[in-house]
Amino acid sequence: MADALQNAMQKDEPKFTDPIRGEMVCFASSMISTNGVLQGDDPFEYSLPLIILQLMLIIVITRILIFLLKPLRQLKVISEILGGVILGPLILGRSANFSATIFPLRSIMVLETLANVGLLFFLLLVGVEMDLGMISKTSQKAMVIAIASFPVLARILAELKLLNTEIGKIAMSAAMMNDICAWILLALAVALVESSSSTTLTSFYVIFSSIGFVLMLIFVVRPGIEWLIHRIPNGESFSDYHICLILTGVFVCGFITDAIGTHSIFGAFVFGLIIPKGPLATTLLEKLEDFVTTLLLPLYFAISGLRSDISSVNGKGDYGFFIAIIVLACVGKVAGTLLIALYY
Numbered sequence: 001m002a003d004a005l006q007n008a009m010q011k012d013e014p015k016f017t018d019p020i021r022g023e024m025v026c027f028a029s030s031m032i033s034t035n036g037v038l039q040g041d042d043p044f045e046y047s048l049p050l051i052i053l054q055l056m057l058i059i060v061i062t063r064i065l066i067f068l069l070k071p072l073r074q075l076k077v078i079s080e081i082l083g084g085v086i087l088g089p090l091i092l093g094r095s096a097n098f099s100a101t102i103f104p105l106r107s108i109m110v111l112e113t114l115a116n117v118g119l120l121f122f123l124l125l126v127g128v129e130m131d132l133g134m135i136s137k138t139s140q141k142a143m144v145i146a147i148a149s150f151p152v153l154a155r156i157l158a159e160l161k162l163l164n165t166e167i168g169k170i171a172m173s174a175a176m177m178n179d180i181c182a183w184i185l186l187a188l189a190v191a192l193v194e195s196s197s198s199t200t201l202t203s204f205y206v207i208f209s210s211i212g213f214v215l216m217l218i219f220v221v222r223p224g225i226e227w228l229i230h231r232i233p234n235g236e237s238f239s240d241y242h243i244c245l246i247l248t249g250v251f252v253c254g255f256i257t258d259a260i261g262t263h264s265i266f267g268a269f270v271f272g273l274i275i276p277k278g279p280l281a282t283t284l285l286e287k288l289e290d291f292v293t294t295l296l297l298p299l300y301f302a303i304s305g306l307r308s309d310i311s312s313v314n315g316k317g318d319y320g321f322f323i324a325i326i327v328l329a330c331v332g333k334v335a336g337t338l339l340i341a342l343y344y
Contacts, residue, residue: 031045031046031047032047033049034046044101044102050102050104051114054103054107054111055295055299058084058299059298061087062076062079062302063079065080065083066079075156077301080297080301080305081302081304084303084305084306084307084308085305085308086305087102087302088305088308089309089311090308090309090311094311111303112303114299116264116265118292119265119296119297120250120264120265121250121268121296122297122300123268123272124250124272124284125272125284125288125289125292125293126269127268127269127271128285129163129272130163130272130273150175150333202261210257210260210262210266213260214270217270217274218274221274222274222275225246225280229280232279237283238280242280243283243287246275246284253267254267257270
């Protein structure tokens with residue numbers, strides 16, 4: 001291993017600094033798959049067998065937790081986050097050997113990238129399932145709830161099969177409006193805080209570019225998809241070519257919005273919204289839903305748990321801030337939503 005690291009340094013292979021240990025970490029970019037343990041290779045030093053093992057551990061642990069917590073009527077997302085906490089620095093990750101072997105720093109970027117791809121496709125499915133007609137009927141309630149709270153509930157609503165119900169549409173409408181307001185306020189806050197005129201202009205460019213992107217999807221991409229649907233004879237299913245075209249559109253939209261400066265999931269979500277409801281939407285759900293929600297999405301929530309390290313909270317002052325953040329977050333969401341819901 002020492003020879004491999006030395007060669008990586010000499011060949012200018014990828015390297016970065018470990019922010020925790022303050023040490024230089026380098027790796028050979030060609031170390032993807034192993035030649036086998038019989039030839040003396042260690043599978044844990046190669047990216048492909050390592051990420052397979054990581055996925056296996058995350059899935060097995062989260063499935064065990066889902067089974068154990070089912071009598072308590074806990075949602076899958078809770079089990080997935082707890083699975084990440086178990087694998088993270090709070091429990092198993094406290095062992096330096098376990099952390100360095102199973103979740104080394106060089107593997108985290110690959111794992112998080114795969115997890116964000118899963119989130120990208122989940123937001124596509126959420127957009128495909130949502131009915132904009134229902135949102136327009138509940139816009140007044142959704143706007144008031146969005147002002148009073150911040151209910152980001154897409155995963156929970158989907159799991160409880162409430163996404164297409166009236167209350168689910170109100171909640172998702174409120175979340176959408178709240179996210180839009182948050183992006184606008186964030187851009188304005190950056191514009192006010194930064195003294196540079198170029199930064200101020202950039203913030204407004206991000207907002208107007210995002211609006212332009214949404215308009216392009218509505219008035220250019222959606223008619224193109226409708227034209228494609230109308231070309232399919234009645235009774236015939238969509239081919240792999242059509243599905244591949246839609247999936248490519250997800251990546252294109254995600255790339256554009258990420259390049260603009262919002263987030264790739266925004267592009268995927270809006271792209272899902274503009275897909276006409278009908279056979280195409282049904283086909284996408286049938287082909288993608290199980291794979292995304294069973295494999296890729298749990299990985300995203302497990303990483304949230306992997307990042308959690310309560311042991312890093314030290315002293316009364318830190319615990320005070322820790323408790324205050326939890327209380328304010330819960331009161332802000334629950335009390336605000338409850339009061340407005342009682343009003344309506």
